[in-house]
Amino acid sequence: MRIVFFGFQTWGRRTLQALLDLGHDVPLVVTHPASTQSYKAIFSDSVEELARERGIPVHLTDRIDAETIDLVKRSEPEVNVVNSWYTKWPVELYDLPPHGTLNFHDSMLPKLTGFSPVLWSLISGESHTGLTVHRMDESLDTGDILVQRSMPIGPKDTGTDLVLRTMDLIPDVLREALEALETGNAVWRPQNKAERTYFHKRSEHDSLLDWTLPAEELERFVRALSDPYPSAFSFYRGERIEVLAAHVSEVRYGGTVGRVIVQEGGGAVVCGPNAHRGTNRALVITRVREADGTERPGSEVFARGGYLSHQP
Structure with missing residues (x-):
């Protein structure tokens, strides 16, 4: 033709x-x-x-x-x-x-x-x-x-x-x-x-992690935004952190949304929605990219605990 x-x-x-x-x-x-x-x-x-x-x-x-x-x-x-x-x-x-x-x-x-x-x-x-x-x-x-x-x-x-x-x-x-x-x-x-x-068209803001979502949804979100696409990101101790790999926790965790609380399976556990009830699984972050481009295990980056948030 x-x-x-x-x-x-x-x-x-x-x-x-x-x-x-x-x-x-x-x-x-x-x-x-x-x-x-x-x-x-x-x-x-x-x-x-x-x-x-x-x-x-x-x-x-x-x-x-x-x-x-x-x-x-x-x-x-x-x-x-x-x-x-x-x-x-x-x-x-x-x-x-x-x-x-x-x-x-x-x-x-x-x-x-x-x-x-x-x-x-x-x-x-x-x-x-x-x-x-x-x-x-x-x-x-x-x-x-x-x-x-x-x-x-x-x-x-x-x-x-x-x-x-x-x-x-x-x-x-x-x-x-x-x-x-x-x-x-x-x-x-x-x-x-x-x-x-x-x-709609995706923008930078659309790669921001929303810690009020269930861990299962966040895990899919991280997988969807794989290289070479703009990675999923959040803010930790005032710095932008890109989340490159994560999985859903085996244990159910309680606490406060966005709180990094413990290590599991080689990564850092972040509390999600209804965390105060202790009924939901959490997201375990295993690999991150820091603001200077360095890639490190989540267990190292978040060793001090603290919070992941929507803004610096």
């Missing part, structure tokens, strides 16, 4: 590579300029570099403008394919090709529309994540679904583990979606709006 590709970062590069491996004709690649912004700089393999290596014309832009639309029109695609794009599309562009525009989204839509869906799926306690190819429409991630692949979330999976495994689904899902269009066997499934959930 003749396909104009829009994409950015590693997600985009993996999708463009799959298009080329499948033998499709890609007359134009549209991508964003390289960025140092927090989440844009993560998994930042270059779409532009791959396109230029293959001799494909590249259009660099931060947003869809008249020049972009004109270039796509002149490329005469049968379908647009999109993976990892940061700005809104006008109907004039997404409905331009005969088959419209296929967008990749890293969740089992209609759940987890919006931003950073893989991280939010782990934080929010979902049992599965996955990959969806849907037809782009006027709203974010709401178009009819063409292909989906589900993937279980394991009890030890990190956010990075899940992101990488989701990327591994791209080639097969892309192949199935394009074969359905080529053969005329595409079956479009409308999304059930009543089941839709939406998650």
Whole structure:
């Protein structure tokens, strides 16, 4: 098929590579300029570099403008394919090709529309994540679904583990979606709006640990924010401390929320919600990164006891 590709970062590069491996004709690649912004700089393999290596014309832009639309029109695609794009599309562009525009989204839509869906799926306690190819429409991630692949979330999976495994689904899902269009066997499934959930863009504040949450939720939170993503953090004796590894305690502990009280299993125990009742398990912090970048065991850093808090 003749396909104009829009994409950015590693997600985009993996999708463009799959298009080329499948033998499709890609007359134009549209991508964003390289960025140092927090989440844009993560998994930042270059779409532009791959396109230029293959001799494909590249259009660099931060947003869809008249020049972009004109270039796509002149490329005469049968379908647009999109993976990892940061700005809104006008109907004039997404409905331009005969088959419209296929967008990749890293969740089992209609759940987890919006931003950073893989991280939010782990934080929010979902049992599965996955990959969806849907037809782009006027709203974010709401178009009819063409292909989906589900993937279980394991009890030890990190956010990075899940992101990488989701990327591994791209080639097969892309192949199935394009074969359905080529053969005329595409079956479009409308999304059930009543089941839709939406998650906002992540910011630095969203990595702050909330010690009033149950230990089980905090443990997932720490796993979700694994390197290279901004780590979970808190404040201890006036310094910012990043929590790199933790687990749920075996014993139930009582005391005050946020209090570091004892050692267990090679880490420091931090009291959580309803700590005064002594009925809940606590979070055991085993590895931290200090403000100077040094990584140390939690048992050493918190040896003096004290409190972890929301602010210095």
